[in-house]
Amino acid sequence: MAFVVTSLCDGCKYADCVTVCPADCFHEGETMLYINPETCTECGACEPECPVAAIFHEDSVPDECQEFIQINEEMAAKLPSIVTKKPPLAQ
Template identity: 45%
Template sequence: MTHVVSENCIKCKYTDCVDVCPVDCFREGPNMLVIDPDECIDCAVCIPECPANAIFAEEDLPADQIAFIKLNADLAFADGWKSITKRKPALPDADEWNGQPGKVKDLQR
């Protein structure tokens, strides 16, 4: 099992989670973070750190977010999605987008 970043991270990209990750499993894209499933050790320390409540254990992922298991795995290895290990500011309008549904169409790869 691994942890999965879900849709609510899109257009927010808070990075509080990367500071606590003991194995540096987060990858950064233009407007979202993902978790590398090969690196994640299932420690769960990232879950309470996410201001967007966008991180779930794979088995706890809401049914409408199941596609994010594959999406995290695919994007973790995509060109340009680099490891992120230090916290940095969220996207400028993150607070406005936090909690908004239907953001998958806005994902930038």
């Protein structure tokens, strides 16, 4: 199990969560961030840092966002890691 970034991140890409992640498990896409479930330690530090409440534990992902469990896994494998905060898309 891991934490999952859902569609609520799409278009804003706040990176507050990245700076508190001890496992460097975030990956940056063009319009949103993704969590690598292979490296996520389930510490939960990222969840309260997300200003748009886009991060959920895999067991708590809303029904309408269930596909993001697989999307995070697939996209994290393809995209570069992000370990520093960058300006968000939505300001």
